[in-house]
Amino acid sequence: MTSPTTFLPVLERIAEEIEHTPGRGRPADYIPALAACDPRRFGMAVAEPDGAVYGVGDWREPFSTQSVTKVFTLALDLAREGDELWEHVGREPSGNPFNSLVQLEYEDGIPRNPFINAGALVVTDRLHTRTGDASGTLLEFLRAESGNPRMSYDEEVAASEAAHGDRNAALAHFMASYGNIDNPVPVLLEQYFRQCSLRASCADLALATAFLARHGVRADGTRLLSRSQAKQVNAVMLTCGTYDAAGDFAYRVGLPGKSGVGGGIIAVVPGRCTLCVWSPGLDERGNSVAGVAALDRFTTLTGLSVF
Numbered sequence: 001m002t003s004p005t006t007f008l009p010v011l012e013r014i015a016e017e018i019e020h021t022p023g024r025g026r027p028a029d030y031i032p033a034l035a036a037c038d039p040r041r042f043g044m045a046v047a048e049p050d051g052a053v054y055g056v057g058d059w060r061e062p063f064s065t066q067s068v069t070k071v072f073t074l075a076l077d078l079a080r081e082g083d084e085l086w087e088h089v090g091r092e093p094s095g096n097p098f099n100s101l102v103q104l105e106y107e108d109g110i111p112r113n114p115f116i117n118a119g120a121l122v123v124t125d126r127l128h129t130r131t132g133d134a135s136g137t138l139l140e141f142l143r144a145e146s147g148n149p150r151m152s153y154d155e156e157v158a159a160s161e162a163a164h165g166d167r168n169a170a171l172a173h174f175m176a177s178y179g180n181i182d183n184p185v186p187v188l189l190e191q192y193f194r195q196c197s198l199r200a201s202c203a204d205l206a207l208a209t210a211f212l213a214r215h216g217v218r219a220d221g222t223r224l225l226s227r228s229q230a231k232q233v234n235a236v237m238l239t240c241g242t243y244d245a246a247g248d249f250a251y252r253v254g255l256p257g258k259s260g261v262g263g264g265i266i267a268v269v270p271g272r273c274t275l276c277v278w279s280p281g282l283d284e285r286g287n288s289v290a291g292v293a294a295l296d297r298f299t300t301l302t303g304l305s306v307f
């Protein structure tokens with residue numbers, strides 16, 4: 001039996017080390033609403049499978065979750081349609097930036113994986129077809145898993161994304177030309193931008209990710225994914241969750257993880273705990289500099305990883 005705050009001393013040590021680390025990268029500036037974030041903000045939370053959550057720094061501060069939400073839409077769609085999804089999106093690392101168009105034409109409009117933007121658009125499209133409200137389904141799920149009924153979308157960020165969304169629109173139209181998008185592109189983009197604008201804290205996201213540490217079982221004890229599907233989602237996070245830096249992330253951290261350009265990263269220690277770290281300064285590949293460093297230190301100090 002472990003104490004409900006087993007890893008708190010480790011988190012405190014990491015926060016202290018990060019505080020004294022110079023160089024935090026730069027916040028994303030292609031969405032004006034994100035550019036104003038202070039790169040010295042830092043928070044980190046751990047959730048245990050029984051629902052205990054604790055953290056350090058800004059761990060209760062809501063931030064723009066961005067592509068971290070792609071894990072949850074993938075799980076929600078996989079739970080509904082099962083393996084048919086994989087006929088419409090692959091599960092191989094792309095080796096390209098998250099918003100790249102180049103592979104799509106060679107590969108007949110089937111995106112490499114669900115975590116690059118093209119793949120996430122396909123997943124959100126399919127979830128929207130199945131539920132009639134992809135972003136509403138996502139929000140309901142996240143509120144339930146985190147126990148935070150105040151979690152919500154940030155309409156200002158969503159509008160900012162839409163105003164600077166030419167590349168996502170191009171991806172969606174291009175895939176539609178191959179018959180790989182069901183809904184009208186403007187409807188899909190509205191859903192996708194709202195999804196990306198979700199504001200949540202490290203505490204919220206560590207709790208919301210815990211179904212992946214519980215092998216597919218939700219906070220209320222019901223099952224979202226089969227054990228095998230939970231393994232699949234964790235595997236795709238490990239191989240594709242940090243864009244074209246997934247190899248380096250696996251090497252340094254050794255856990256399934258998913259980053260977003262708001263500076264958040266979630267990570268899973270299957271069967272043991274989930275983590276969420278946030279710091280808005282990004283490296284050139286779009287991952288939080290302090291976030292990756294903190295997760296690297298966590299697995300080094302605790303010896304926990306999937307390897």
Ligand code: DON
Pocket residue numbers: 065066067068098099115116117161168196259260261262286
């Ligand atoms: O699609 C975009 O540009 C963003 N809203 C999401 C970006 C993000 O976090 C990186 N994605 N894979």
